Amino acid sequence: MTKELICVYQDCVMCGDRGKKLKQIIETNNLQVRKVSFASDEGNNLIHTAIFEHNISTMPFFTDGKKFSTKIEDFNGQSTKKVPVITKKSKSVKTGGKGNKK
Numbered sequence: 001m002t003k004e005l006i007c008v009y010q011d012c013v014m015c016g017d018r019g020k021k022l023k024q025i026i027e028t029n030n031l032q033v034r035k036v037s038f039a040s041d042e043g044n045n046l047i048h049t050a051i052f053e054h055n056i057s058t059m060p061f062f063t064d065g066k067k068f069s070t071k072i073e074d075f076n077g078q079s080t081k082k083v084p085v086i087t088k089k090s091k092s093v094k095t096g097g098k099g100n101k102k
Contacts (some may be wrong), residue, residue, distance in 0.1 A: 004032045005075055008046050009060040022072055029076035033062070 007013055013035065014022060036043045038059060046063060050056040054068040061070045064067055069075070 001033045003064065003075065004034060005062050005064055005072070006046065007033050007035050007060050007062050007072075008020060008038055008043050008050070010038045013060045025072050029074050031072070031075065033072075042064060 012020065012053060022033075025031070036046065038044070038047060047059075048070045050061055050063070056068050060069055061068055062072050062075060063069075064075060067074065
């Protein structure tokens with residue numbers, strides 16, 4: 001099943017090295033990307049939603065209508081990054097130093 005994404009852009013998003021990577025991700029993950037200019041009415045509305053509801057303030061960004069992200073990898077169902085494991089460590093209080101001279 002093909003998933004359609006919208007890419008809101010200011011400059012050509014499919015050019016250069018980044019464009020090659022995007023095309024490969026699109027093809028590998030059976031995605032369909034519809035490019036929308038930031039200057040169009042639809043682009044303007046999507047930018048407003050991205051900024052005020054999803055805290056995204058850079059272009060290009062991608063959306064499926066619900067999720068907004070600057071990374072197309074967020075829509076392919078698998079992460080290309082390893083997520084770091086965060087563990088709680090007790091905070092140690094530093095003693096000594098210049099402020100503790102007697």
